Amino acid sequence: xxxxxxxxxxxxxxxxxxxxxxxxxxxxxxxxxxxxxxxxxxxxxxxxxxxxxxxxxxxxxxxxxxxxxxxxxxxxxxxxxxxxxxxxxxxxxxxxxxxxxxxxxxxxxxxxxxxx
Amino acid sequence: xxxxxxxxxxxxxxxxxxxxxxxxxxxxxxxxxxxxxxxxxxxxxxxxxxxxxxxxxxxxxxxxxxxxxxxxxxxxxxxxxxxxxxxxxxxxxxxxxxxxxxxxxxxxxxxx
Numbered sequence: 769x770x771x772x773x774x775x776x777x778x779x780x781x782x783x784x785x786x787x788x789x790x791x792x793x794x795x796x797x798x799x800x801x802x803x804x805x806x807x808x809x810x811x812x813x814x815x816x817x818x819x820x821x822x823x824x825x826x827x828x829x830x831x832x833x834x835x836x837x838x839x840x841x842x843x844x845x846x847x848x849x850x851x852x853x854x855x856x857x858x859x860x861x862x863x864x865x866x867x868x869x870x871x872x873x874x875x876x877x878x879x880x881x882x883x884x
Numbered sequence: 885x886x887x888x889x890x891x892x893x894x895x896x897x898x899x900x901x902x903x904x905x906x907x908x909x910x911x912x913x914x915x916x917x918x919x920x921x922x923x924x925x926x927x928x929x930x931x932x933x934x935x936x937x938x939x940x941x942x943x944x945x946x947x948x949x950x951x952x953x954x955x956x957x958x959x960x961x962x963x964x965x966x967x968x969x970x971x972x973x974x975x976x977x978x979x980x981x982x983x984x985x986x987x988x989x990x991x992x993x994x995x996x
Contacts, residue, residue, distance in 0.1 A: 801983055810989075811921075811989065811992075812987070812989050813975065813977075813987035813990075815985070857925060859927070863983055870915060870932065870979060870981075870983055871929050871940060872917070872919070872927070872985065873929075874926070874927040876925070876926065877925045
């Protein structure tokens, strides 16, 4: 079965510093997509970053970047220059790209607190 | 519009009552997904549609849950005879391809 594991239930970081959230996944597929979603207290699900497994280059979106290690099945999220607005729950998620239904498989989530 | 519209935002039902949630996907998106997020923040996949056809219903508790996506109408998720354990936030998401989602803001269902 395909699984996504986030081993850090809670993290905290000082404003302006850098933090890395961990995610590992398990799949036998070679074609898939990985995502990080942010869920603030409003509960809105916001896409932070997306990575296609066939791309070797790590995805980057402004202050957010990933370290995608395909062989190790690891997909960590780095947040640079942390801001108070980054305080939220972060979910790692996986979609099997081999022609299935596009169902997202989520990790358990990591609560990130950015401290002033 | 460019948002997935879910209604209502909040719904309170007595145990045993029916609950019906609605989702208007983004125009042009042919895939619709429903997820349940329980209080522990875990997401559970319920069902997906490709246009009006059920694509994957492996997550649906079939005894009490049903869903539809009919042409020219919002999609709906209906729970007959709600139970306390159905209390959760229900998210709808739509996608043009099945690989890139836009989520709605969710419906919080409270069963008392």
